[in-house]
Amino acid sequence: MDETTSLAPDDLVRRHVQSGRSLVAVLHAIQDEVGFVPPAVVTPLSRALNLSRAEVHGVLTYYHHFRTSPAAPVTVQLCRAEACRSMGTEALAQHMEARTGCRFDQGHDAGHHGTVALESVYCLGQCALSPAMTVNGTLYAKVTPQKFDTILAAATEAAESEAKDETTTHTKEPA
Template sequence: MDETIATAPDELVRRHLQPGRTLLAVLHAIQDEVGFVPSGTVVPLAKAMNLSRAEVHGVITYYHHFRSEPPAAVTVQLCRAEACRSMGSEALAQHIETRTGCRFAQHRHDDPHAHAHGGGPLALESVYCLGQCALSPALTINGTLHAKVTPQKFDALLAAATTVAHTEEAA
């Protein structure tokens, strides 16, 4: 059993598998419950849904929303789509990398030095369109959307998110 979750993977799958529910819906339900999709759920999901392990793993790794490790305490998702790029998201990305000492991965698995996942204190993720094109550059911090983000605004948002994360960790 995966030590990072209290529920056995088979039980986790059984709890969220319902007639007519799609693989995506089950994966979302599992991630909503434990914060990620544990690797141990791939085989029971494949068996229960009559899919190959490769199909289940492929869906988990294809969609940027799913993570296979516990999330970081603070996750920054920066829009790297054209509208945000035209309004300075690449300069903002450089500021964020310098400020945090982490790097953005352009794709989830392409850079071993990028801190995209893994339960550490901070994760930087590139996303492509947060639907805020008129208010770019946009990013989320722990799922909360922020628009017209400047380096100064980012610094304040990160400080607030880090304080919250430390407070929750101590509780």
């Protein structure tokens, strides 16, 4: 069993490989269920889809969307495409780095070292409302440094509360 998931890699693969389903679709399904694609699924996935391990690994590492380790408790994705750039996203990115002490795209798939991770994306479909970002998958538009600070504070507080609840749940004595 993979140490970071409750399912064995072979079980994850069996759950998601279906006739006619592409490798990319299977990788998305696994990441949707677990939150990332554990590296231990590469070999069983290659067997199930009759692909080489190199082909599976190549697809997994080529697409920026896939991660092979758990995401940070607060993951901020900032659009850095042209429309957002024209509306000040680069100044916002500098503010975000200064505010969080993180750098963009550092640690993606190398594991996170704190509560927050900053990731660049290149279009969130909110060009008329730029700059745009997501925080843990929730979309925000017309983001200013002040709006970012407020959203970050709420997301960080929620992540810390969730972590505290998880710790409490795991350390409770049976009744």
